[in-house]
Amino acid sequence: MAELNTGGGDSGKKGKKVRSKKQNSGVDLTAMVDLAFLLITFFMLTTSLSKPQSMDLTMPDKKDVQDTDKVESKESKTMTILLGKDGKMKYYMGRFEEPYEGEGPIDQTYGKDGIRKIILQKVSNLKSKGLEGKEGLVVLIKATEDATYTNMIDILDEMSITGVKVYMISDITDAEKAIMQ
DSSP, rough: OOOOOOOOOOOOSSSSSOOOOOOOOOOOOOOHHHHHHHEEEEEEEHHHHOOOOOEEEEEETTTTOGGOOOOOOOOGGEEEEEGGGGEEEEEEBBBBBGGGGGGOOEEEEESTHHHHHHHHHHHHHHHHHHHOOOTTTEEEEEEEETOOHHHHHHHHHHHHHTTTOOEEEEOOOOOHHHHHH
């Protein structure tokens, strides 16, 4: 413990009346500092640090892909989602040249009232028609060069939320790029 006492000393004169020394009152902060460090250590050790979240995504090498690896899918079960700049998104069912049921590329937004609602409607339509099969809805995700990483993560999150089992990230065609401009 350390204390600092000042004042009230003997001035070196003899023969004067001896008075008792007045001590300055002092507060010892050693115990408080010890307690502060104990609390800091306790909270550092008991706090759970945020762990980075990751999504499992298996992508094949382009070298290994052969024409025999193609998966056939019905137009009524195939949805293509196009991602563009500034969060712009369009979707269509079937083939680009001849969309299924005449629905061409339609503008859409992210979130529960956007693409998620559309995907859930398409899945329920397949179930009601008995066309679901073992893979259900097949989604092709195509992003332009202007699409951001966040847009891709958002659409992959939508696939996870809606329970789409088969989805693929594919290269965008020139005709689809023109639509997204």
